[in-house]
Amino acid sequence: MANSEKNKATVLNFHRVNHDDGGMDVDEFRRKMMFLKSHFNVISLPEMMQLITEKILPPLSVVITVDDGYEDSYSVITPILDELNIKGAFFITTIGIEQGLLWNDKIFNAIHRTSKTTIEGVLNRDQSIATKEQRKLAYQELHLAYKFMSLVEREESIAQLISILDVDVSDNVFLSKNKIAAIKSAGMTIGSHTHQHPILTMENDDDALQEIIKSQKILESITNNNIQYFAYPNGKFGRDFNNNHKEMLTTLGISCALATDWGCFTEDSDVLAIPRYTPWDKDIARFGIRLCHHFNKHKAQGHE
Ligand SMILES: [Zn+2]
Incomplete structure (x- = not known):
């Protein structure tokens, strides 16, 4: 060798x-x-x-x-x-x-568990999440957008998303x-x-x-x-x-x-x-x- x-x-x-x-x-x-x-x-x-x-x-x-x-x-x-x-x-x-999940799981769960079919007013637009493919795309897009935020900004943005989608994101993974x-x-x-x-x-x-x-x-x-x-x-x-x-x-x-x-x-x-x-x-x-x-x-x- x-x-x-x-x-x-x-x-x-x-x-x-x-x-x-x-x-x-x-x-x-x-x-x-x-x-x-x-x-x-x-x-x-x-x-x-x-x-x-x-x-x-x-x-x-x-x-x-x-x-x-x-x-x-x-x-x-x-x-x-x-x-x-x-x-x-x-x-x-x-x-x-302590939380049972990370920030990205909160986004994933919010998008996949909500009964709403549109994310209204996030990233300055309304985004349809009616289909599986749309939910997948929305997750990828939000994940990338939130990843490079400061911790404070990221936390606020995710809280806003959860509130807009009106959903329980908690998990134990x-x-x-x-x-x-x-x-x-x-x-x-x-x-x-x-x-x-x-x-x-x-x-x-x-x-x-x-x-x-x-x-x-x-x-x-x-x-x-x-x-x-x-x-x-x-x-x-x-x-x-x-x-x-x-x-x-x-x-x-x-x-x-x-x-x-x-x-x-x-x-x-x-x-x-x-x-x-x-x-x-x-x-x-x-x-x-x-x-x-x-x-x-x-x-x-x-x-x-
Ligand atoms: Zn990592």
């Missing part, structure tokens, strides 16, 4: 696997994990951090990360990983533990404290994903810091451990987080933070902005080819 194949990892990023939003289902997730286990070196995030410093990351190293903290992290994903002896890393948006502790006990890594999932650059520095601290404290009290890992909401460097946020993490004892920027992790990578890459193909062969190509492309660009 050429030297360039070594000391390089791809960190993959997953979310919910059993939600009716067109995303990944349980079978697809299981097939992908079995495939990775057979053809790649699946290691844990702490192992990756350790092996990179010793310069002995095995070829085709991959790390599994799961963002947000939905209940299926416990009931579906952890059992599959456990069965395959994979140690994943879970990044949790802690407000979900999130991890409980006990389930987070159980994931930890299964040997998985628990990390912070902020408290309310803000785009950090939309908040002032003090509010951004509080978002990180609050989530870290809650997770430390649940796991009885220091929380040293973090994943940025949305995760694009420059747009969604910047160097100020990296400094905040350092002062809080967080040694490793994951972005969503494209790339492989190498000894040249910034450990506070580790890239992640996840082939999107449902077809397992294409998934594998794209992942191999990703390792190779990185080499071709000279990031050995």
Whole structure:
């Protein structure tokens, strides 16, 4: 094996696997994990951090990360990983533990549960939600519009939407404290994903810091451990987080933070902005080819 194949990892990023939003289902997730286990070196995030410093990351190293903290992290994903002896890393948006859901679920539920057939006066127009397809489009549009708002503005906008659609959005789809502790006990890594999932650059520095601290404290009290890992909401460097946020993490004892920027992790990578890459193909062969190509492309660009 050429030297360039070594000391390089791809960190993959997953979310919910059993939600009716067109995303990944349980079978697809299981097939992908079995495939990775057979053809790649699946290691844990702490192992990756350790092996990179010793310069002995095995070829085709991959790390599994799961963002947000939905209940299926416990009931579906952890059992599959456990069965395959994979140690994943879970990044949790802690407000979900008390509320049972996140901001985007409130939008989804409002649109899908309302008896109204039009959203009146939101995003400066009336939008029909009479059909399944229209509800899907309305959700995508509102999700994107609200995502880049500050927390205060987002909360007001969602409250207004709920009031216009006159609907109960409450739900219980999130991890409980006990389930987070159980994931930890299964040997998985628990990390912070902020408290309310803000785009950090939309908040002032003090509010951004509080978002990180609050989530870290809650997770430390649940796991009885220091929380040293973090994943940025949305995760694009420059747009969604910047160097100020990296400094905040350092002062809080967080040694490793994951972005969503494209790339492989190498000894040249910034450990506070580790890239992640996840082939999107449902077809397992294409998934594998794209992942191999990703390792190779990185080499071709000279990031050995
Ligand atoms: Zn997230």
